[in-house]
Amino acid sequence: MVNEVKRSESIVVIALILVLGAIAPMLDATMTNVAVNTIMKDLGAGVDSIQWVSTGYVLALGIIVPITGWAIEWIDGKKLYLYGLMFFLAGSVVASVSTSIGLLIAGRVIQGIGSGIIIPLLTTLIVRSSGGENLGSLMSIIGIPAVLAPILGPTFGGFIVNSLDWHWIFYINVPIVIISAALIIFGLPNFEPSKKGKKLDIPSIVLLGGSFTSFILGISKVSELVSGTSNKAVLPLIISVLLMGGYVAYAILKEKSALVSLKLFKIKNFSASTILLVMSGLTVNGVMFLLPLYLQNIRGLSVVWSGIYLISQGIGLLVSRSLVGKLTDKLGARIVVQVSVFIGIAGTLPFTLFTASTSNLWIILVLFIRGIAQGGLTIPVMSDSYNNVPKELISEATTATRMLQNIGGAIGTAILATIIQHSIGSQAPTKDLLLTSYHNSFVFTVVSLVVALIPAFFLTNNRKKEVVKA
Template identity: 55%
Template structure:
């Protein structure tokens, strides 16, 4: 009875933590839908409007290592509530913005807060649960991360149609206030261990340089600059230099480095981070691709394109509980390999779809793709912690979240570049078909690291 009660308490804690993440995750997808509207409203160029998204991702990535350190030195409840208050401030600034610079400042504040909120959920859940039943708990924790990006475009589309783009930020205010009330009332304290690493400035500087330079290089490439141009090569070479610099620093100062190289001695962790990066490219890239495809080749409105994507969400919902249970019982390897086959089966048809394809075939493909998508996230996140000592949990969360962010940004940039390059020569529909083929390729490549995931939990 006590074990069941303990499991119920852990699940309840996970649910309350997830509620706090709804606003940051919802905000990201709604903003993507609104970019064209904001661009016209503020009378700025496409290159300039990119910074609304880029600044958010940069701030989020830079904050992730800080979250990993802060979890060891500050009470988890206070840290989580403080980050939500900062996100609320960023939402207010963004909603008031009438110029691009002010909007970018608001987005930086939001991104920094989200970079602490999102990884902190996983860290706190793993700390309270240990290694038992992580598959089921990751299904709970990961639910908004995969469902909200699907529902967000529809909600954002309705808000923009009925009101104006400022409301995609204003809507965060009541959401965050409600979350704060619930968390203050119900969330237990998570006393800090007050042991482990202090915030290491050289680590933070090199990781920040790596993340920032990589995103800038990818963004410039996606907006039309040649890969061999100085504008693209300079930040990418700087990113490489920062990566090498961090590895050397972590070798010679292992007690100070924010992300220990000891993590990479675990084959399951290595496989997990590679899959998370590749699936970030395939999943996030396709989430960028699908609304554009539905609007540009099918002629759907912003609202209807988001509504179509609900079919993908239903597939996710139906598969999530079973995926968690299977991961806990048989390990992640076979769950992920089967999910890859399903995800390919749901994505490959888009390579052949045309403007005249039946909407029911499109909805069926999206539904199948949703089932596969769940299997590429839940088991991998759970397996990244398998066999790791408790002292490395926060650092593992830092590493996995950073690679997810980089993968997501790369996916958007790569697929956007493919469409831009193909469009003048082959036309709209063929350009999107080529981009979907690349997305299928990225999904297939994940089968290689998937073989090194755990395969027998008994």
């Protein structure tokens, strides 16, 4: 009995050490979003350039996730987690000393690589250390950063920028990562690799990574079509289509080697889930990039106050997290997601009408509603992606969903930034023109939410099963 207690205590300690290492990467994304407007003015960058501070990070994270899935089977988990922390540390240092937008983006990409190693490993190593026991309580520990990030990140980031300087958003990561690394070196056991996993398929990574990167590059250049520089947008989009076509052909010819089996997309609810995960990148991640710009440039809020306002969205997400899982198990993902889409519309449509004089209470209330929708647009979709998936394809399904969710975030941010830039064009960005550009972005988000009802219809429906049984 004493040994069991000690073992359970040691597992909790392992979980807490791993979670501490993940706090900086998870908080970093929300802190950076709040500082985007300040960084843009300080570095003299446009929206089309500054969006890569978010897009580059999330794109790198999405591409590195499948590589991490392979590496955990071939490299000691403890060493791999430390590698992730070192990448994140290096990226934080580069970002913190950057004096140009190019250097800052490079730092963010390196940070994204580190996060792409740390975040997937967090769950995997905790499950391995527990042997599959007491997962409920351990998952609640894992959820700490995910819950704290949308609530504390914007406020903490706003406070740092207001009190110190935007560079300190990245400087602050340095001591946190060093402490985390020391705890992992001295407090974490080794996680021996099984060396039985699938070999890393370089052609898959190159084809998929190249396709997604080219697509985002093309989207970010669409705003220049008006100027007659269409090749800058069209060429990357053509390359993206060719690379994706190349992957499809490769996956057919090399079915056993390909990173993601095309068999998965024959499963109706899996295909619907992946489409929704990509679309949620626009409705969730993209809007998180947009909101701080709107609050600071139109509402005239300081960096601190814009962060405080965004707390209401984090609270909404926290409220929905506790209900969405139970409702999904009982009703199925279809109904939960469909209802969440309508809640998302109710939490986005008012932003297409809000002006600089709209009551602050309305802003806070609508942000809270948006937060509720976020939980219902991601958690049920992610869980439903595993329904009806054969056991031998579960690892590939995990790779696909995690990769597409993050890349969807990069695509969403790029699209909204392009809409803003396209609306402004070569004109001086007056307050009225900025308001119009933000309104256009929110209109596009609302339209995307309406379109999301189509794939949502193909998710699983438990109510139908209950009626058949009755």
